[in-house]
């Protein structure tokens with residue numbers, strides 16, 4: 001599930017603002033549609049609450065919703081509101097993508113919806129009250145419109161406690177922060193099956209233009225959120241497009257060097273020497289493949305204040321930087337694999353084992369040094 005904040009939704013290129021494309025029943029296999037509907041339904045069940053879900057909420061820009069307002073859950077492909085009637089009724093709404101945000105929204109009491117089933121049959125039905133509300137709420141998401149675009153948004157709730165590692169990364173990058181400034185943006189990575197990633201309407205590949213003006217407070221909170229999300233999932237890097245943001249920003253921590261925040265990065269120089277090594281991606285959990293990368297790179301990066309800074313990376317860290325920079329251009333490591341190379345299923349160490357290993361490593365390591373990554377003059 002892509003989670004986000006009200007302020008992030010105002011940024012250009014946000015995945016939840018994209019208009020979803022119709023599902024072409026001639027161009028998609030039934031298997032692919034079933035995989036998509038199944039993934040949406042599973043995400044809905046995993047979520048804290050939820051009577052419905054629209055595909056863009058998971059990073060897929062296709063016109064599909066899951067309706068679980070009453071009775072068995074139904075996948076509606078290409079749903080359309082044919083008619084609304086009855087009086088306008090106010091009711092409180094929220095969205096799984098906007099934790100803690102609620103709003104009172106006025107909706108028509110009765111709605112007639114037409115859609116296609118997974119198998120391609122046409123259906124038209126009329127819904128009332130709560131069910132009508134849920135369907136209006138989900139269908140408008142397909143046009144990049146959210147419930148809080150209606151009148152009377154009342155943000156409620158509090159941010160969850162940040163992860164200790166994210167706190168450390170933020171402190172190393174920005175210095176010690178006052179408690180009230182340690183606020184993480186609520187972000188979460190959208191995950192896909194490799195075959196789904198081949199679809200064009202993956203909305204976590206937004207065009208990410210460089211030089212977008214960002215409030216430094218927002219940037220810190222976003223970095224914090226990106227680090228926290230990657231630590232939670234055992235990753236070593238996470239780029240803004242993976243969480244639905246059209247920004248050229250990525251958070252990297254190879255667990256050996258000081259964490260790095262890439263901002264509008266640009267490769268200045270690459271080593272001739274390359275190396276083939278295994279890569280995985282938080283967007284495609286459970287899969288690995290061999291990718292050829294430059295052994296060393298020189299990058300022009302930008303600080304939180306927007307000052308240009310040159311950084312040099314080599315080995316594993318250089319690989320991560322190249323992988324994350326690819327995300328900023330909508331390129332996935334699978335796109336970089338040799339034609340004859342194959343994706344292989346992969347399962348990392350169980351979370352408990354990983355936690356124990358991390359605790360033991362921290363016990364043996366010296367206190368974190370206040371050094372910056374290598375840079376040239």
Ligand code: ZN
Pocket residue numbers: 280281282283323327
């Ligand atoms: Zn990745």
